[in-house]
Amino acid sequence: xxxxxxxxxxxxxxxxxxxxxxxxxxxxxxxxxxxxxxxxxxxxxxxxxxxxxxxxxxxxxxxxxxxxxxxxxxxxxxxxxxxxxxxxxxxxxxxxxxxxxxxxxxxxxxxxxxxxxxxxxxxxxxxxxxxxxxxxxxxxxxxxxxxxxxxxxxxxxxxxxxxxxxxxxxxxxxxxxxxxxxxxxxxxxxxxxxxxxxxxxxxxxxxxxxxxxxxxxxxxxxxxxxxxxxxxxxxxxxxxxxxxxxxxxxxxxxxxxxxxxxxxxxxxxxxxxxxxxxxxxxxxxxxxxxxxxxxxxxxxxxxxxxxxxxxxxxxxxxxxxxxxxxxxxxxxxxxxxxxxxxxxxxxxxxxxxxxxxxxxxxxxxxxxxxxxxxxxxxxxxxxxxxxxxxxxxxxxxxxxxxxxxxxxxxxxxxxxxxxxxxxxxxxxxxxxxxxxxxxxxxxxxxx
Amino acid sequence: xxxxxxxxxxxxxxxxxxxxxxxxxxxxxxxxxxxxxxxxxxxxxxxxxxxxxxxxxxxxxxxxxxxxxxxxxxxxxxxxxxxxxxxxxxxxxxxxxxxxxxxxxxxxxxxxxxxxxxxxxxxxxxxxxxxxxxxxxxxxxxxxxxxxxxxxxxxxxxxxxxxxxxxxxxxxxxxx
Ligand SMILES: Cc1cc2nc3c(=O)[nH]c(=O)nc-3n(C[C@H](O)[C@H](O)[C@H](O)COP(=O)(O)O)c2cc1C
Ligand code: SF4
Ligand code: FES
Numbered sequence: 230x231x232x233x234x235x236x237x238x239x240x241x242x243x244x245x246x247x248x249x250x251x252x253x254x255x256x257x258x259x260x261x262x263x264x265x266x267x268x269x270x271x272x273x274x275x276x277x278x279x280x281x282x283x284x285x286x287x288x289x290x291x292x293x294x295x296x297x298x299x300x301x302x303x304x305x306x307x308x309x310x311x312x313x314x315x316x317x318x319x320x321x322x323x324x325x326x327x328x329x330x331x332x333x334x335x336x337x338x339x340x341x342x343x344x345x346x347x348x349x350x351x352x353x354x355x356x357x358x359x360x361x362x363x364x365x366x367x368x369x370x371x372x373x374x375x376x377x378x379x380x381x382x383x384x385x386x387x388x389x390x391x392x393x394x395x396x397x398x399x400x401x402x403x404x405x406x407x408x409x410x411x412x413x414x415x416x417x418x419x420x421x422x423x424x425x426x427x428x429x430x431x432x433x434x435x436x437x438x439x440x441x442x443x444x445x446x447x448x449x450x451x452x453x454x455x456x457x458x459x460x461x462x463x464x465x466x467x468x469x470x471x472x473x474x475x476x477x478x479x480x481x482x483x484x485x486x487x488x489x490x491x492x493x494x495x496x497x498x499x500x501x502x503x504x505x506x507x508x509x510x511x512x513x514x515x516x517x518x519x520x521x522x523x524x525x526x527x528x529x530x531x532x533x534x535x536x537x538x539x540x541x542x543x544x545x546x547x548x549x550x551x552x553x554x555x556x557x558x559x560x561x562x563x564x565x566x567x568x569x570x571x572x573x574x575x576x577x578x579x580x581x582x583x584x585x586x587x588x589x590x591x592x593x594x595x596x597x598x599x600x601x602x603x604x605x606x607x608x609x610x611x612x613x614x615x616x617x618x619x620x621x622x623x624x625x626x627x628x629x630x631x632x633x634x635x636x637x638x639x640x641x642x643x644x645x646x647x648x649x650x651x652x653x654x655x656x657x658x659x660x661x662x663x664x665x666x667x668x669x670x671x672x673x674x675x676x
Numbered sequence: 677x678x679x680x681x682x683x684x685x686x687x688x689x690x691x692x693x694x695x696x697x698x699x700x701x702x703x704x705x706x707x708x709x710x711x712x713x714x715x716x717x718x719x720x721x722x723x724x725x726x727x728x729x730x731x732x733x734x735x736x737x738x739x740x741x742x743x744x745x746x747x748x749x750x751x752x753x754x755x756x757x758x759x760x761x762x763x764x765x766x767x768x769x770x771x772x773x774x775x776x777x778x779x780x781x782x783x784x785x786x787x788x789x790x791x792x793x794x795x796x797x798x799x800x801x802x803x804x805x806x807x808x809x810x811x812x813x814x815x816x817x818x819x820x821x822x823x824x825x826x827x828x829x830x831x832x833x834x835x836x837x838x839x840x841x842x843x844x845x846x847x848x849x850x851x852x
Contacts, residue, residue, distance in 0.1 A: 304701070313809050314807060316769040316811070318807075319810055319811050319812055322809045322810070354750070355805075357714075357848040388699075390699045392707075395713065396750045396752035397750050412707040412710065412742075413706075414746060474770050474774070475773060479811070479813070480812045481812065517769055560773070574768065575769065578806055581806060582806065
């Protein structure tokens with residue numbers, strides 16, 4: 230049904246090997262680019278495609294590439310962000326594990342466009358076994374002349390390496406990633422300067438997500454215009470969605486941007502509906518950092534229009550009634566889910582992952598976690614709910630990197646859309662089965 | 677680890693460390709610190725003692741403090757002794773929605789330890805970790821290099837029994 234550009238061959242046996250990948254048209258984009266296009270012409274196609282960064286922020290990739298500073302005599306770097314640690318997101322792992330050569334091919338074509346002679350794939354340490362799959366693919370690419378000196382007899386040469394991390398969500402933030410790649414703690418840098426000017430070892434650097442780089446392959450093969458014809462408006466092309474939670478068919482789905490959310494959740498082609506025939510309660514549509522929406526608001530916008538899987542439709546209504554496509558980590562929650570407890574789980578995560586450089590993030594995430602814990606234990610007050618709101622509102626825009634915001638937005642959205650549930654925890658803890666401490670203290674039996 | 681064991685990489689590991697350092701421009705060899713710490717942790721009983729970190733510093737020709745700084749930042753590096761099998765259970769979002777708490781409680785009860793603790797026989801350490809990028813196959817845990825997905829209590833029991841029977845140390849660097 231939907232057109233597949235990245236996962237068209239993901240079920241072909243042996244597609245992880247060089248031979249089979251090549252038989253299915255692999256490395257054609259490298260041939261096309263190196264033999265027939267200037268680097269700028271490749272960037273031009275990426276611009277025409279309308280491709281937007283698939284790591285979460287959705288920044289236009291062609292524009293990002295054109296910002297790369299090119300001072301003579303200074304090396305430039307392309308770094309692939311394979312840190313994939315945003316809760317609810319597992320598409321990059323799927324792609325790298327199944328079709329490692331697609332990422333390698335994208336890295337070669339993209340490095341050519343940017344004039345990088347050495348490129349790195351920074352992969353989260355927990356994916357160590359995936360890094361071995363990538364290294365094997367890189368070895369095969371060297372052996373067949375796609376990497377190394379004078380690729381395809383041209384004067385373009387490229388070395389490509391895989392770098393493993395060691396467990397830190399913050400290293401997905403691009404400047405923290407660069408710090409980590411330099412062998413340091415993953416503390417985000419103050420910007421400017423942006424990596425496009427001073428990135429890895431102070432040199433101009435582009436950081437792109439795995440899926441973004443993979444998408445360059447079909448864009449170069451079929452042309453930017455053909456890619457831009459898929460999707461709706463400024464949401465062009467296809468997107469990998471990681472679907473998880475209370476659904477019948479969790480997994481990675483490649484969708485043409487524009488599929489209605491309702492179809493995505495309920496059709497057999499995708500999530501296959503809610504487990505056990507239960508009712509949908511809420512969705513976190515783009516990884517844990519984006520605002521949670523109630524069933525009503527995720528299926529239809531505040532204007533009553535069907536919500537679509539596009540950057541624009543998901544954010545329709547701003548943060549009042551909308552959310553974000555983010556990383557495409559689509560977490561579905563059924564009617565049995567406690568929004569308060571889920572929020573505590575997320576907030577605990579951000580507190581744990583805060584690098585600690587900025588007080589609003591370091592302290593704010595900890596305070597929010599503690600207050601949520603208090604409410605969960607059945608000891609919260611109405612003033613605590615207002616205090617939570619107050620704390621989250623004082624993080625946004627006051628930190629070095631967006632992790633602070635990523636921690637604040639879920640709190641704001643949960644209170645905005647589910648305030649009654651927080652109040653119920655405060656007013657009637659005896660009616661809620663999670664408040665274990667309250668029961669113990671009052672010698673009650675769980676409801 | 678016995679105290680008098682000399683801290684030195686095997687010839688293969690040392691060769692690998694030097695090969696890794698060549699991946700970066702001249703003078704930027706510090707970039708190899710995380711990959712080399714992974715090798716060190718796998719080779720020296722699953723954790724990074726101060727003497728081990730000092731040894732890594734000597735290979736990279738940097739100050740020991742630079743190694744401590746890095747090792748203490750990343751959650752995969754253990755700065756205290758651990759069991760042969762570190763059971764890392766994801767406790768975040770989708771895993772939590774699908775029963776991670778029950779899995780953690782079950783393992784804790786079976787092994788008679790709390791998260792962060794090691795069994796008396798030195799076989800298992802229980803650790804809770806954040807989203808491992810396996811949410812579509814939740815709940816899940818990692819042990820060494822391997823992901824164990826779509827967990828049930830029965831599967832967890834079978835896994836723990838098997839690991840115990842094998843009695844082998846599991847590391848992130850295992851070839852699976
Ligand atoms: C806290 C935090 C975590 C992030 N984690 C990731 C990640 O795991 N993978 C990723 O591609 N981008 C992540 N990003 C976004 C990157 O900073 C960067 O925008 C992205 O890699 C750019 O690539 P793209 O334009 O291709 O999306 C994260 C950002 C923040 C603030
Ligand atoms: S916002 Fe949080 S994670 Fe980002 S730099 Fe500041 S303290 Fe670190
Ligand atoms: S939430 Fe457990 S692997 Fe993602």
